[in-house]
Ligand SMILES: Nc1ncnc2c1ncn2[C@@H]1O[C@H](COP(=O)(O)OP(=O)(O)OP(=O)(O)O)[C@@H](O)[C@H]1O
């Protein structure tokens with residue numbers, strides 16, 4: 001069986017990564033499996049442990065990191081986030097294309113460890129629109145919104161370190177463009193020849 005791809009979807013908070021992902025997940029031909037991250041952030045209303053994130057204590061996060069269980073990790077606006085590696089490898093071995101939805105520090109770590117990863121950076125149509133979206137979501141207090149927006153400009157400057165850049169003006173169009181990138185990756189023999197992304 002052909003090993004699945006490793007897909008990295010990154011971009012500033014509020015750009016619409018999760019929204020675009022939902023469109024992609026609705027297409028079974030893409031054989032996507034979402035990698036559920038670990039975080040020390042508190043759950044938002046409606047978020048489910050084990051589905052949206054594995055919500056853990058700082059001590060549990062530290063232990064996972066010390067045990068070498070994380071493919072990548074980062075601190076983002078006061079909380080820690082990381083990708084459990086074992087599950088990523090298991091799903092790829094099953095032929096699934098594993099999607100990481102992560103911020104830029106983690107995306108850089110993955111690109112270094114796994115040069116075959118298909119990395120995609122999502123940009124907003126404008127900074128004003130990014131602010132409208134992050135505010136419109138009403139999921140964070142003002143202080144955190146300000147911190148996330150302050151980070152966004154620096155994050156956008158890293159976009160040329162990704163294989164693809166997609167503007168999310170319309171989420172369905174952005175998802176269609178990303179689906180085309182994934183299909184092309186699925187047809188390539190060189191991308192998923194068993195890269196050494198680390199094992200647990
Ligand atoms: N193309 C779009 N046009 C207008 N609104 C959008 C678009 N894409 C996403 N949104 C809205 O923007 C808000 C932020 O989207 P979303 O939560 O998907 O962003 P995110 O990048 O996953 O954020 P985070 O990184 O903080 O998890 C949501 O309210 C969503 O409905």
Ligand SMILES: Nc1nc2c(ncn2[C@@H]2O[C@H](COP(=O)(O)O)[C@@H](O)[C@H]2O)c(=O)[nH]1
Nearest residue numbers: 013037073074076081082083101102103106
């Ligand atoms: N480096 C990582 N970043 C991650 C991971 N899981 C999510 N994220 C990113 O963090 C920010 C904030 O997320 P939020 O849910 O608090 O809005 C956002 O950009 C996520 O994509 C991860 O495992 N590693």
